[in-house]
Amino acid sequence: MMTSNKSLSKTKPMRNSLYSFLFTLLFVLISSSAFAQFEMPEFEKVTDNRREWFMDKFADIKWTGRGLYENTTIDDINTGKIRARLKAAFGEPTKSLEDLIDNSDFRPAQAIQFEYWFVVNDSIPLLILDVDGPFSNGLVYGGASKYIDLMPQIKRAFSNKLMSVDSLSSYQDYYYSPEREQWFNVMYINDQLKTEKIEAPEGMEIDF
Numbered sequence: 001m002m003t004s005n006k007s008l009s010k011t012k013p014m015r016n017s018l019y020s021f022l023f024t025l026l027f028v029l030i031s032s033s034a035f036a037q038f039e040m041p042e043f044e045k046v047t048d049n050r051r052e053w054f055m056d057k058f059a060d061i062k063w064t065g066r067g068l069y070e071n072t073t074i075d076d077i078n079t080g081k082i083r084a085r086l087k088a089a090f091g092e093p094t095k096s097l098e099d100l101i102d103n104s105d106f107r108p109a110q111a112i113q114f115e116y117w118f119v120v121n122d123s124i125p126l127l128i129l130d131v132d133g134p135f136s137n138g139l140v141y142g143g144a145s146k147y148i149d150l151m152p153q154i155k156r157a158f159s160n161k162l163m164s165v166d167s168l169s170s171y172q173d174y175y176y177s178p179e180r181e182q183w184f185n186v187m188y189i190n191d192q193l194k195t196e197k198i199e200a201p202e203g204m205e206i207d208f
Contacts, residue, residue, distance in 0.1 A: 041157045043126075045090040046117035048099075054117055058125045061144045067151025068141035072159035079113075080134030080195070084168035084188040086116055089161060097174050101204050108206050111176040113186060120154055128158075133175035134186045134195045174201055 046054045074082055086093070093114035100106055113133045118126040127142035143151045173186045183201070187194045200206065 041120050041154050042122075043090070043158065043161065044119045044122070046094050046119065048094060051094060051117070054119070054125070058144070061125055062146075063127070063142045064145045064148065065141055065143070066145070067148040068143055068155050070152045070155060072156055073163050074159045075138040077137060078134065078193065079130045079132070079136055079138065080186055080188060080193040081168070082139060082162065083114060083130070083134075083171060083173070083186075084193075085162040085165045086114075086128075087169040087171050088165045088167060090116060097176065098204065101206070108176065108178040111178060111206075113173050113175040124150070124154070126154065126158075130175075132179075133177060133184065134193060135177070174198075174204065176200075176204075176206060 074085075094117040095112075095115040097111060097113060100110060100112065113130040115127065115129040118128070120126055124147050125144055129140050130136075131138055131140055141151075141155065143154070147154075168188065168191065170189050171187070175184045175186050176182070177184065183198050183204075185194075185196045185198045187196075
């Protein structure tokens with residue numbers, strides 16, 4: 001039995017419409033599945049003895065801050081106090097200024113108070129560091145460009161985790177401010193943030 005041209009002309013648009021529907025449905029299901037696994041992100045802090053492993057594992061990652069700009073509660077909190085929440089939730093930083101200053105290519109503009117490195121849900125890298133030591137609010141975030149769509153959800157979960165901390169932990173850091181050309185001893189003790197001007201700690205002098 002032969003099919004008329006008229007019947008064929010009707011069948012083709014229907015077939016295209018069906019393919020379009022199936023493709024859209026598949027995309028939605030895949031996207032929903034990808035986002036579902038991040039409803040409760042798990043943050044594994046990279047310890048100092050695993051820094052090399054982290055750098056090797058994510059050597060080809062294109063880092064970006066995109067997807068991490070959405071404002072959360074901790075963005076409005078003093079960075080020095082966030083550091084106390086970070087210690088309570090995750091322990092000591094992955095890196096501090098002491099770790100950076102011994103590098104032969106270190107420059108004063110690279111001075112930070114702390115860095116925390118994380119692997120989220122066993123596969124997604126996340127970097128967090130201070131903005132301007134204890135003199136600003138919030139944090140600086142770096143994520144992998146291929147996970148941009150997941151970054152807002154990850155950041156919200158991270159903020160919620162820090163805000164759920166019941167008791168802030170004490171800490172002591174050194175911080176060098178290039179703008180002020182000044183060293184500081186930054187402490188959180190007895191629920192108070194203290195920032196004192198100091199001379200360069202022994203062995204941490206910076207050559208300009």
